[in-house]
Amino acid sequence: MFMPIYLIDQAIRTMSIALDFEPYRINTVEPIRISTRQERRRWLQEVEFNLFRLPAERVMIDLITDSGTGAMSSAQWSAMMRGDESYAGSASYQRLKEVCNDAFGIGNVIPTHQGRVSERLLVETIIGAPHAGRGMIVPNNAHFDTTRRMIEQSGAQAVNVLCMGGEGASVIAPFKGNVDLRQLEELLCERGEDVPFVMVTVTCNSNGGQPVSLENLRGVRKLCNRFGKMLFLDGCRFAENAWLIKEREARERDRGVRQIVREMFDLSDGAAMSARKDGLCNCGGLLLVRDEALYQKACGLCVLTQGFQASYGGVAGRDMEAMAVGVQEAMDESHLSCRVRGIARMEQRLIDAGVPVVRPAGGHAIYLDAEEFCGHLTPGDHPAQSLVCALYEHGGIRASRIGSVLRNERGQLLELVRLAIPRRVYTPAHLDYVVEVIIELRERVSAIKPAKMQVVEVKCGLEAALEIV
Numbered sequence: 197m198f199m200p201i202y203l204i205d206q207a208i209r210t211m212s213i214a215l216d217f218e219p220y221r222i223n224t225v226e227p228i229r230i231s232t233r234q235e236r237r238r239w240l241q242e243v244e245f246n247l248f249r250l251p252a253e254r255v256m257i258d259l260i261t262d263s264g265t266g267a268m269s270s271a272q273w274s275a276m277m278r279g280d281e282s283y284a285g286s287a288s289y290q291r292l293k294e295v296c297n298d299a300f301g302i303g304n305v306i307p308t309h310q311g312r313v314s315e316r317l318l319v320e321t322i323i324g325a326p327h328a329g330r331g332m333i334v335p336n337n338a339h340f341d342t343t344r345r346m347i348e349q350s351g352a353q354a355v356n357v358l359c360m361g362g363e364g365a366s367v368i369a370p371f372k373g374n375v376d377l378r379q380l381e382e383l384l385c386e387r388g389e390d391v392p393f394v395m396v397t398v399t400c401n402s403n404g405g406q407p408v409s410l411e412n413l414r415g416v417r418k419l420c421n422r423f424g425k426m427l428f429l430d431g432c433r434f435a436e437n438a439w440l441i442k443e444r445e446a447r448e449r450d451r452g453v454r455q456i457v458r459e460m461f462d463l464s465d466g467a468a469m470s471a472r473k474d475g476l477c478n479c480g481g482l483l484l485v486r487d488e489a490l491y492q493k494a495c496g497l498c499v500l501t502q503g504f505q506a507s508y509g510g511v512a513g514r515d516m517e518a519m520a521v522g523v524q525e526a527m528d529e530s531h532l533s534c535r536v537r538g539i540a541r542m543e544q545r546l547i548d549a550g551v552p553v554v555r556p557a558g559g560h561a562i563y564l565d566a567e568e569f570c571g572h573l574t575p576g577d578h579p580a581q582s583l584v585c586a587l588y589e590h591g592g593i594r595a596s597r598i599g600s601v602l603r604n605e606r607g608q609l610l611e612l613v614r615l616a617i618p619r620r621v622y623t624p625a626h627l628d629y630v631v632e633v634i635i636e637l638r639e640r641v642s643a644i645k646p647a648k649m650q651v652v653e654v655k656c657g658l659e660a661a662l663e664i665v
């Protein structure tokens with residue numbers, strides 16, 4: 197007979213140690229090729245200082261984007277094995293539809309291969325073919341590059357209605373991604389007839405991954421109702437936005453992330469989103485459209501350029517399986533808490549060391565103010581590109597020079613370097629190393645030389661490949 201043995205005195209009923217570790221074990225690893233400074237200097241010259249041309253194995257810590265670069269879970273990989281590749285009636289599509297219905301309350305789903313395709317379908321469905329949008333205007337807290345281009349290609353104007361302070365790099369506020377409701381109201385009053393729909397980007401990548409509060413979204417919805425407008429989310433980072441609402445919006449603190457996500461989407465008429473961020477996938481996107489007639493129209497357009505919408509859109513059945521699992525894992529609070537805490541820790545260490553960063557850090561990246569960082573360089577010296585090259589040469593870290601809407605005190609657009617953190621890829625030790633490299637570079641900043649470059653062509657988003665001559 198077994199007697200119960202208590203190894204711990206019953207007096208100890210609670211644990212006071214925080215569960216401050218990654219909520220996963222690593223079961224597949226990818227080696228990092230350790231390189232020397234001399235090698236990196238040579239490699240940098242070989243690619244003419246354009247880090248987009250650099251072979252990835254020559255990078256030690258790759259923070260060029262958080263898009264499509266996350267680690268998938270064992271549940272996602274195993275779900276992929278049951279991918280149903282049927283042209284019509286795919287079970288994988290059904291599963292994805294059920295997940296979207298459950299998470300977002302919208303079952304009209306078109307899978308796409310990435311976010312920008314969802315944006316194109318949305319614009320073509322509501323506005324029409326190129327030039328059909330002449331005279332129209334689409335407001336958004338801040339349009340991401342691809343969304344802006346898609347809207348402008350239709351002939352319409354893409355306008356940002358970001359809240360006061362949202363463009364200030366040093367303004368510390370919890371919801372710098374909020375829409376300026378007064379500005380939106382004025383726009384709808386003056387140009388309401390010309391507005392085909394309103395968009396809100398959650399989180400707002402263009403000013404540092406800043407969240408939008410639930411209260412603000414409710415305000416946008418109210419205005420949309422008053423003026424009879426549809427509201428679409430750019431929902432790439434929907435889960436991070438929901439987590440930051442839970443952390444920063446006092447009235448929402450006791451709600452679960454799933455509930456908050458559901459309300460965010462309940463307030464909308466649909467969403468265009470990339471699944472390469474919070475969808476935790478290496479490829480994929482979603483277009484969600486609540487209105488049945490519009491959805492049918494979008495399906496008609498999808499079949500022309502993507503594939504049969506009611507089975508696969510533009511992706512394989514296995515990728516739909518990965519998305520279905522990823523969307524659910526993205527809302528796991530221990531994952532979100534660990535991710536956001538890790539980024540906040542980097543932010544705090546950098547601030548303590550006097551490094552100029554965009555504050556507060558949002559959900560997916562650290563943004564460095566390159567002009568202030570490299571105070572010895574002039575704007576003509578391309579401080580952001582110089583810093584990107586220096587980070588690589590000094591520490592083997594690949595970051596990106598990124599366009600933004602952020603401005604300095606003089607109202608000038610900021611030169612930013614973004615260090616985007618891929619999901620579930622790097623450990624705190626990797627991130628500590630990144631912080632140390634930045635701090636050391638800051639201490640030796642006068643050694644950073646101007647990047648000799650000429651911007652020949654700037655395309656969309658991160659494909660903004662700079663031709664450096």
Ligand code: F0G
Binds near residue numbers: 262310432657
């Ligand atoms: N919307 C936002 C807010 C984004 O950040 C992105 C992509 C897209 C739309 C387009 O999605 O790449 O799947 O077609 N952002 C990436 C980045 C490129 O690095 O921030 P996609």
